[in-house]
Amino acid sequence: MHQQEILLTGGKTNLGRIVRVGDTVRRPLNINSTFVHKFLQYLENINFDASPRFLGIDEQKREIISYIEGDVPLNLGYYSDEQLIVAAKLIRCFHDATQRCSLANSKEIICHNDLSPCNFVFIDDMPTSIIDFDMAAPGTRIFDLAYAAWLWLDIGNEEISAEDQKRRLVVFTKAYGTSEINLLIEAMTKRQTILIEEGHRRQKPCMVKWAKSALQWTKSEFSHLISTANSQSTIHHS
Structure with missing residues (x-):
């Protein structure tokens, strides 16, 4: 049984193409994906806990990234x-x-x-x-x-x-x-x-x-x- 895909707002390059599936995010691959995946694995290996984890590639050839709970601003603003x-x-x-x-x-x-x-x-x-x-x-x-x-x-x-x-x-x-x-x-x-x-x-x-x-x-x-x-x-x- 497939889990529901929830479209995530925000972002510009992949607007309308990033979805949440359970506790993961699915994103299109790009020319920099291999480097990014290695880098995210490096951050995980050194226990940097303020970034998502790379979890693999799904059957639709999308990268699987861990979902981080919280709020993401849609626009710039005045920050305290x-x-x-x-x-x-x-x-x-x-x-x-x-x-x-x-x-x-x-x-x-x-x-x-x-x-x-x-x-x-x-x-x-x-x-x-x-x-x-x-x-x-x-x-x-x-x-x-x-x-x-x-x-x-x-x-x-x-x-x-x-x-x-x-x-x-x-x-x-x-x-x-x-x-x-x-x-x-x-x-x-x-x-x-x-x-x-x-x-x-x-x-x-x-x-x-x-x-x-x-x-x-x-x-x-x-x-x-x-x-x-x-x-x-x-x-x-x-």
Whole structure:
């Protein structure tokens, strides 16, 4: 007897194609699936408990991932300082867990590459787990963290003042363990530029418009944002 498939909301790439079956999630395979499966197995082997487990491939050639109970945001939003701190600390734990992974080859860590709040599971309004590792690949902490900061703070949202964003960025980066805001902002603008190019390539005008707006805001407020940085700061490795 087949268990009922429940369509899961959220996500963009696999919209309408991810379902819950019992205590598992079934997702389409993609060109990065083999790497992702090995990476999830690595995280399981080192007892990193804030990610799903890879359980195999089903008869429909879909990957089987463990389902994590909780709430997943559908959109970006304004997160409290406490939520930002918890998220940044979780990202730091994730990065630290990947720095010795052989899959990273010569790179610093394995990046998630889409650390949006929409790829976190929340329990009691706090982020507790990271999901959707489709874009995972070797990379650097600052590049992954910059994208996370952009989306967790919703950089470019005109309803949030530059002064508040400057303060919140310090909260976020301090919780992670760095105050290299100048390097982070540089990486953020690169990531915004990449997303603009991706939007053009995929013919997604809404993506282009959003990323362009964020890039313009980031550049216009660049001096204010980097003024919070300590010129002697570094990411403190554990």
